[in-house]
Amino acid sequence: MRRLLTRGRPSLLAALLAASPLGCVGDLEGGPTEPEGFGCATGCDELAASTSRFPRLSHPQWEHTVRDLLRLDADPGLTSTFPSDAPRGFFDNDGAELNVSGDLRTEYQRAAERIAERVATDPAALMRILPADLPASPETARARALLEDLGLRAYRRPLTSAELDTYATLFARGPELYPDDDPFVGGVRLCLEAMLQSPHFLYRAELTPATGETAFALNGYELASRLSYALWASMPDDDLFEAAASGALDDPESLDAEVTRMLEDPRVDEVLVRYHEQLLSVSLYRDLRRSSTLFPDFTADVPGAMADEVRYFVRDVISHDGGVRELFTSRFTYVNEPLAAIYGIDGVSGAAMQRVSLEGSDRSGLLTMGGFLARNASDIDSDPIRRGVFVNHRILCAPLPPPPVAPPPLPADDMTMPHTLRERVTTFTGAGTCGASCHGTMINPIGFAFEHFDAVGAYRDRDRHDLPLDSADSYAFQGNTREFADAVELSAIVADERMTHACYAEHLLQFVHGRAPSTMDEGLLRHVTRASHHDSASLRDLVRILVTSEAFRQRSPVELDELPRVEME
Numbered sequence: 001m002r003r004l005l006t007r008g009r010p011s012l013l014a015a016l017l018a019a020s021p022l023g024c025v026g027d028l029e030g031g032p033t034e035p036e037g038f039g040c041a042t043g044c045d046e047l048a049a050s051t052s053r054f055p056r057l058s059h060p061q062w063e064h065t066v067r068d069l070l071r072l073d074a075d076p077g078l079t080s081t082f083p084s085d086a087p088r089g090f091f092d093n094d095g096a097e098l099n100v101s102g103d104l105r106t107e108y109q110r111a112a113e114r115i116a117e118r119v120a121t122d123p124a125a126l127m128r129i130l131p132a133d134l135p136a137s138p139e140t141a142r143a144r145a146l147l148e149d150l151g152l153r154a155y156r157r158p159l160t161s162a163e164l165d166t167y168a169t170l171f172a173r174g175p176e177l178y179p180d181d182d183p184f185v186g187g188v189r190l191c192l193e194a195m196l197q198s199p200h201f202l203y204r205a206e207l208t209p210a211t212g213e214t215a216f217a218l219n220g221y222e223l224a225s226r227l228s229y230a231l232w233a234s235m236p237d238d239d240l241f242e243a244a245a246s247g248a249l250d251d252p253e254s255l256d257a258e259v260t261r262m263l264e265d266p267r268v269d270e271v272l273v274r275y276h277e278q279l280l281s282v283s284l285y286r287d288l289r290r291s292s293t294l295f296p297d298f299t300a301d302v303p304g305a306m307a308d309e310v311r312y313f314v315r316d317v318i319s320h321d322g323g324v325r326e327l328f329t330s331r332f333t334y335v336n337e338p339l340a341a342i343y344g345i346d347g348v349s350g351a352a353m354q355r356v357s358l359e360g361s362d363r364s365g366l367l368t369m370g371g372f373l374a375r376n377a378s379d380i381d382s383d384p385i386r387r388g389v390f391v392n393h394r395i396l397c398a399p400l401p402p403p404p405v406a407p408p409p410l411p412a413d414d415m416t417m418p419h420t421l422r423e424r425v426t427t428f429t430g431a432g433t434c435g436a437s438c439h440g441t442m443i444n445p446i447g448f449a450f451e452h453f454d455a456v457g458a459y460r461d462r463d464r465h466d467l468p469l470d471s472a473d474s475y476a477f478q479g480n481t482r483e484f485a486d487a488v489e490l491s492a493i494v495a496d497e498r499m500t501h502a503c504y505a506e507h508l509l510q511f512v513h514g515r516a517p518s519t520m521d522e523g524l525l526r527h528v529t530r531a532s533h534h535d536s537a538s539l540r541d542l543v544r545i546l547v548t549s550e551a552f553r554q555r556s557p558v559e560l561d562e563l564p565r566v567e568m569e
Helices: 002-006 012-018 059-069 102-120 123-129 139-155 161-172 183-197 220-231 238-246 252-263 266-279 282-287 302-319 324-329 337-343 370-375 384-395 421-429 436-448 487-496 498-513 519-533 539-547
Strands: 332-335 354-357 473-477 480-484
Touching (some): 059 139, 102 123, 102 183, 123 183, 139 161, 139 183, 161 183, 220 238, 220 252, 220 266, 220 539, 238 252, 252 539, 266 282, 266 302, 266 498, 266 539, 282 302, 282 370, 302 324, 302 332, 302 337, 302 539, 324 487, 324 498, 332 337, 337 370, 370 384, 384 421, 384 436, 384 498, 421 436, 473 487, 480 487, 498 519, 519 539
Antiparallel strands (some): 332 354, 473 480
8 A cells, every 4th residue: 555655645544444334443553452351260161261352363374364365376475574473372373462563564564565466467366366256347346246255255254335335435546546557457456455454354353242241152254264263274265154154153063064174174284283383392493503523413404304303293193193192102203314314213315304113212202303302402412401391391281380580500510520411410409409399300300201312312322421321210290100211101101191181282272272271261171181181082183172162162251342453654
């Protein structure tokens, strides 16, 4: 919309939004403010957790939505210039965390202009967004038919008559603003710019008003959007729009059938891979650096291969209907030649990732992968404290107390009488020290299980001082003390403990529902945990439970009264 601004005209987009019957007040920048959450003393089953009525699209969701809205072959690839989302939690799709800064608002405007120009100047791209039943004439009827179809898909709901009228008025100004274009093309370009900057596109607006003091059902279009963004990280497809319009999503059996169809789409696998990437902080692997003198096998190609290993492995587990246990106990992985050298695996050549067996090896599942081990290590050695903290936090959800503001470093090793790292850590934080209750019982035992893996995740029998290593210990899993000899045994125990499955359920709910868990989710979390731990449900089936639950299909009576508005400068 830059042309509208540089010519000194008032923003047509602002006028468009002001004309909406939705009572738009507020500002897109910063996003809506969340209300106070409901308590949960009694009657929790009758309430849904309080969530934002206007969760903003995350950057990946924005990319996928533009791709599917315009029926492109690939994501437009424009979010690389957007200010990065820096969520306070593990995941980047929490609706309460995603706001719009002034810089992001500017980037949205630029992206909308670039995309609209790309479509308008490419006849094939323009044809892809035209509805099949577009009338041949008159021009006003063609415009309204296009706007009705494009508006439904951009807003993820039918346009109101007032919105359609306003867009039709805007469409008619296309030839004025883009005199070098065909009049119809100019109208498409101008309206596409406006739609891609609308809060109804940038936010998943849930406008159904509360009907009382208890949780109430979302309408079909709102539920369709929740489903598509949870399972595909994108907008609904034509079949899902049809189900929303027909009321099929209100029927549990029809809803389950639609979810079954959606779960068979390969986009679900990619969403679940992204969930595990964020849970394990895989994006940080690419920053790993090690001394080529100390670790000659740790070449520049290894960090990327470590990130790819997680993606390929998780995708394999999903495709074979694996569950949480398989994430920690599967005796296979994916390596290429550089990563195989770190693992000591022979017979692998080339840069392509290849599936290899780990039977009889010292590795098993996610916790023995090089990326996790190297990321949670020092530049020259293992780091049992960092590894122990990570597993306690991300895998077990153990209630660790906050660390000191400035934790003192471990004492330097006395090279005249070297000790293993385990001995030094135990002396500093073990029994008889101020860290005994936390480090000695929770952090250190888990971390020691990985002592056979060095600073790059390579297996070793002796440490860098040529001293023998000890990886045996025990850990109290919610009072159930289990002993283990090494990382493989620990991984098997972790896979077997209910504590792990409960933690996984909590993280998965947060990712799939796009919000932090609340006390109102206790029953649902018990259901997911039991399905995972007792019934060995697949990862896809755990997602099915979450998206067909009442907590997902309903919303809290707590409402936001205002819809964010774009203020064009």
